[in-house]
Amino acid sequence: QVHVVESGGGLVQAGGSLRLSCAASGLAFSSYSMGWFRQAPGKEREFVVVISWSITATYYADSVKGRFTISRDNAKNTVYLQMNNLKPEDTAVYYCAADRKYGSDWYINPRVLAYWGQGTQVTVSS
8 A cells, every 4th residue: 555645844934945855665666756746725736846766857837946945865755845935925734646657647637647645734824
């Protein structure tokens, strides 16, 4: 059984930083692309970033480019999202997802992605 579990959310002031973690089990982690999405209250889920299984490719949403950094440790079956210079508009529930594919589905049709976590709340105060 596959489990995807996010952690590291919390409350931070604007301009601050947080690091989210996503631990996956029950799958061949090093064969899966991993990514992050977020959903703010009253808004649709939004793609944030994806990293390929090989760690050689990443793709960021324009809204977070230059502020967020994704990384992964295949030995620990964990993917990280370092979020710097946080803004109030970054407030959302952040979700981790996993899929064997690395491609446009991540930002065009994320419903087809294989596995999702339950989310972790990030709140940025102004």
